[in-house]
Amino acid sequence: MTTKRALDKKSKAQAAKIAPVEKLPKQAKTGAMKFEYAPSLESTDIVRIEKRNRLFIGGKFIEPSSEAYFTSMNPATGERLADIAEAGDADVDLAVRTARKTYENVWSKMSGRERGRYLFRIARLIQERSRELAVLETLDNGKPIRESRDVDVPLVAAHFFYHAGWADKLNYAFPGQNVSPLGVVGQIIPWNFPLLMAAWKIAPALACGNTVVLKPAETTSLSALLLAQVFQDAGLPDGVVNIVTGAGATGAALVNHPDVDKIAFTGSTDVGKIIARAVAGTKKRLTLELGGKSAHIIFEDAALDQALEGVINGIYFNQGHVCCAGSRLLLEESIAEEFVAKLKKRVAKLRVGNPLDKNTDIGAINSAGELKKIKKLIQLGKDEGGEFFEPTCAIPDKGFYQRPCFFSNVSSSFTLSRVEIFGPVLAVSTFRTSQEAVLKANDTPYGLAAGIWSEKGAKIHKVAGQLKAGVIWANTYNKFDPSAPFGGYNESGWGREGGRHGLSAYLDVR
C-alpha cells in the first residue's frame, strides 16, 4: 500500500547517494483510492405515522366535518405516506371559535409567568423527542436528515425556549408603552420548513398571550400534528393551539374568518398579495414573510474558500427551498473565473439522494409540482442562453430529485435573475465595482436577504448599509437564531419574526 522504497538496504552510504525514494510519480503507484460512502440510513422505527390524520381542535384529534381526506406523499419515494384531514369552512369555524373561547376564558386570564412555563415545557419535550421529529420531518418533507436533525429541530426547540422567557417580560420589550395580546391568531405556514415555521409562528404568539389556529402546508402536515402531541404532553390547555390541515381553501377560510384578529403568513409573494387584499377592508393585523431573490456578493478580497461554502450553503441548503436563498451570485470580475471553477468542483461533490441517508447533502424536492416548476425554469434559463452546469451524479429513480446546478454568464434581464425558483438553481453574474454590486443586488422587487463577502470591514459596513434587504449576512450565510429579527423589505413581506421586533407582530403596543 505504501510507496515502495527503492533503498539499497545493504549500504547506507550507497543509499544516500542513489536516491532512496523514487521521485513520486504524478500517478501515485499505489493508486489513489475512491472513497465511497456506504448508505447510512437513519432508522424510521422511532416514528409511527397514523394512516388517517385528523384535525387538532380543542386539544383533541377530531374527524373533519367535511369527512374529506387527502394524501400526503413521501417525496423521496413518491409513495403515499398518510392521509390528512381536509378542514372545511365549518372545521375552520370550529377551530376559530375554540381558539376564541380559550382566549377569553383561559389563556388571556393566565399570567405571563404561567404561559412561559408551558412554553419551556414544550421546548424541553421537543428536545427529548428530537429524533422522532427529525425523522418525521425528513419523511414528509424530503429534506436531508442531517439538516432536520442538526438545523430544523434544534432551532424549533430554541424558538420555544427563547420565547418562553418573554411571556412574563413583555413590558420590558417595549419600555414606556403598554402591550396587550391581539386575541385569536390565524397562521399559515409553508412546506419548506414545516416544523420550524410552526415554531416561528406559534412560540411568539403564545408568549404574547394569543391563541392560535395554525394551517400547515398541505404537503407537509405531519410534523405539526406531532407537535400537537407535544402540546398535549406538555399539558398546554386545550384550544390554545388548534391545527387545521388542508390546502388553499382551508387557508382562505381562515384568512376570511371574521373572528380572527390577526393573520401571519409565510409563503409566496403571490399568495401574500391575495391575503393582503383579502384583509384590506378588515381590522385584522397582517404580517407576511414572502419570497426573495437574494444576492450573494463576493468581492475579490474575500476569504474565497469560505465564501464558496457560503454560496453552497446559501443556495443548496434545503434543496434551495429557502425564501432567503442566495440565488443570485454576484462575483467581482477579477475573481469570477477562479470562483466558478471552484464552484464547479464543489457542486460536483454534493451528495444527492435518499434524505434519510445521513450523508445526503441534497434530498428530495418536496413535490412533483415543485420539481416540474424547477425543471421548467431550468429549461427557460438554457433557452435564454445561460451557461449551464450540472454534475453527473446519480439520483434515485423514484421520488422527486433535482441535481444542484447553476447558470453562469447570466444577465440581470434573464428570467433566472428575476423570478424566485425555490430550488437548487443558482444564477451567476459579475460586477466591476462595489457600486455596481449594490445596484445589481437591489435590482429586484424583493428584499429579504443578501450576502457580502469581503475581508475589508469598512466595505462590509458600507455595502451592508446600502443593500435593501432585511437580513444581511456578511462573511456568512443562512444563519438563524430566535433572538435575531428576520424579515424582508419591499415585496418580501411585512414585519419581522424573531427577537424583540418579532413580538410586536403579536401584540398591541400603545
Add this chain to the structure above:
Amino acid sequence: MRSVSMTDKAGRTLALLVPPVDEVGATERAEFFTKRSIKKESKIHALYLAISMCDLTTLEGADTPGRVRQMCEKARHPVPPDVFQSVAGQKNLPPIPSVAAVCVYPSMVSTAVKALAGSAINVASVATAFPSGQAPLKVKLDDTRFAVSEGANEIDMVINRGAFLSGDYQLVFDEIAATKEACGEAHLKVILETGELGSLDRVRLASEIAMRAGADFIKTSTGKIQPAATLPVTLVMLQAIQDFYMKTGKKIGMKPAGGIRTAKQAIQYLCMVNETMGSDWLTPDLFRFGASAMVNDILKQIFKEATGRYYYDRVFSLD
C-alpha cells in the same frame, strides 16, 4: 488578497498571493466532516487506508535503539498476522497493511533503516533542530544531511517561526529552499507548527511559502506544542494545496500531526480530504497521519467490525 513577494535562489521574484481565511467559516466547514456517517464496508476501507497513511513516531529524549526497533516491528505488523487471522479469518478481511513510515530523530535513523530492511516502510527523520528550529542554518542543514546520509528518505523539517512571526518571510523561504537542497532525493515535509502561528491567515501564508520553497509535504505540527493538528488547520492547508495545484499542476502532500488519536478522527480527516481534494489525494503518497496512538484505536475498530466485540489494546501490543 495578501501579496507577499519572495526572491528565489536564482534571483527571480515570486509573488505569493495569499487569500484571507475566515476562521469561523473555516471551522464551520471543518466541523461539517465530523457529521459524516461512514459505516460498514466504507468504514473498513477508510480504516485500512488510515493505517497505511500512518507515520509511527517516537521523538523523545529517552529514545533508544531498543525502543525504535520495537516501534519498527509495530510498523511492519500493526497486528501480528496470526493473531489477526485467527480473529478476522471468517470475515475474509484482507491483512492489515504496514504503516507508511516511521519517524525518528536523526540519531535513530540507522537503527530504523536496519529494522525495516526488506519492508516498504519509509524512514522519516525530523531535522533542522527539531522541534524549535532555533539553531543556525548551518547546523540545521548539517542535521538534514546527516539524517539523509544515515538513510532517511523523508525529512520532517520545522520552519523558522521566529523569522515568520517577525515578518522575515524571505528567511523562512530561504531556509526551506536550502533544506530542500540538502535533502537531495529525500522527500521534504515542512512542519509549520500551526499552534504557534496564531491565526489561520498565517497558516495559509506559511503553507504558500513552504510550497513555493520546495516542500513535498506540508505538515501541521511537531507534536510538542498544543494545539497540534486540528480539522480547521488541516482544511486551510488542504485548500492551499488545492489552489497551488490549480496554479502549478504540482501535487503537494498533507500531514496533520499530533492530537489525532482515534479511528473516528481519522475517518473525519479522510472525509475532508475526499471532499476537499478528491480521491487523488487518498494515498499515502499525498496524505499522512502523524498519529501513533491512532493505530491501535483503528485496530480496535477493525476488530470490532470483524467480531462484533469491543476490543482492547492488549491483543495487539501497546507500542
Add this chain to the structure above:
Amino acid sequence: MAIEKNLHVPKTIKLFINGEFPRTESGRHISLYEHGSQKVFAHVCRASRKDLRNAVAASLAARGEWEKRSAYNRAQILYRMAEMAEGHREEMVSLLTKINAASAGDANQSVDAAIEAFVYYAGFADKFSQVSGCVNPVSGPHHAFTTPEPVGCVAAIFDDNIESILALPIVAATLASVIASGNVVTALLPSNVSAQLAPLAEIFATSDLPKGVVNLLTGHQSELLDHLASHMEVQSICYVGSDRTTQEKLKTLGAENMKRVICFAPDANPTSLDRLAGFVEFKTVWHPIGH
C-alpha cells in the same frame, strides 16, 4: 391714489415639488373663501396625475442623499424647521383666524403644537435607532445587530375632513416624523385646509432641507389618491384619517408592491415613537467573530 382697501392681492398657493413652487401643469385651480363669505381668499393649485408623478420622481431622486445624511444633520434641519415655523407664526395665526374664524388663542395653540412636533422629532432623529435597534445575543460565533432604516419613498395622505385647527400640527408632525428617519415623502394635503398649510411649504423650502425630500400637493383626493396608492415606486403609505373605505382602498391598491400602509386616527398622539417606527425597516446584520 390709494388703492381701495379690499383690493388686496389674493395669493395663489402653488405646489411644492423638488424644492420649487410650480403651478400645476394642468392649469387648474380650486378657490378658497374667507370664513362665512363668498370672498375668494386664495387660489390653490389643483394638482394633476402628472404633478403627482413629478413629485414622486423628485422624492426618489432625493432619497439617496437624505438617507445618507447623518442623523445629527437631519436633527439639525428639523430643528431649523421649528425656528422657521416660529418666524411664520403670525402668518399662520392670521390664516387660521381669517379662514376658520379660530380664536387667536386656539390659532396660537395650533402653531405651538406644530412647532413642538418639529422640535420633538428633531430630538428623536438621532435617538430612535438606539431605542428601537439592538444587538442580538445569537447562539454561536457571530455578532448580529438590528437597526432601523428608512422604508424609502412614502406617500402621506391626509383625510379631507381633518378639522382645520388640527391640520397644521398633524401635517407638521406627520411629515417631520416620516423624514426624521431618512424617508422622503410626497403628501396629499387636505384640500379644505390647503391655504392654512401653505406656510409649511415655505418652512420646508428654507430649512436647508434638500430639495425633493418633502413634496406637497393640493387638489382633489378623488383624482389623485388611486394613482398615489398604486404607484410602484412608493414603498409606504401614511394615511391620517378615519375613513374605512379609503383605508381599504389604499391597502388593496398598495398590495401590488406590498406597500406598508400605516393609518393614524386624526386625534392620535402626533408626537410618539409609533410615528417613527411605522416608517422604518429593520435590518439585521450578521458577521462572524473570529481572529
